[in-house]
Each structure stands twice: as structure tokens, then as C-alpha cells.
Amino acid sequence: MADATGAVACPLCGQALNLSGPVSRKDVCPGCGRDLRACHACRLHAPTAHNECREPRAEWQARRDRSNYCDFFELAPAPGADATAADPREAERQQKLNDLFRNF
């Protein structure tokens, strides 16, 4: 899912992606070469959760690094700066945390 600016980046390596629509099973990251429509690039993937997914209705996937047909797939935010930029409150929280540690 693209945000307002249309900028999408690989959740695995941060490489900017030029997707013209929803992530398809054929989409591979030009940066790291890994499948994009796979659990490891999904916002719902949670290795510690039941089924390794935050969506309880999702089907079990044998391979977390391979494209699948999961109906609940949603591209995860890119690692690092993009996640905080997307949520101003998160950036603020981070700033407060930094201030806190500076005083010690």
C-alpha cells in the first residue's frame, strides 16, 4: 500500500521501490532480490505470534521468505527513518527519549 507521496521502500533493505500498484507475487526487491509479497515483508508478520502472524485468520505459510497468496498481506514500512517519519508522535517520543538520556 503506497502512502500519500507514493513512496514505497523495501521493508527488508530500505531500497526504494517503484511499484505501479499493489505488490504482486512476481515483485522482487531490486535491492536485496528477495520476494516482496512474502511474510518477511509483511506488516502483520510476527515470529512470536501464533501462526507467526498478527492476523489469526491468515493461513499457515511454510515459507516466510517466499511469495504467497495470503489475503491479508500488507507491505511493512521500511526500516529506520521511514517508520518514524510516517508517525509524528513516534518521532516526538523518540525525541523525548533522546532528551531523557542526554540528561544522564
Ligand SMILES: [Zn+2]
Ligand atoms: Zn530489499
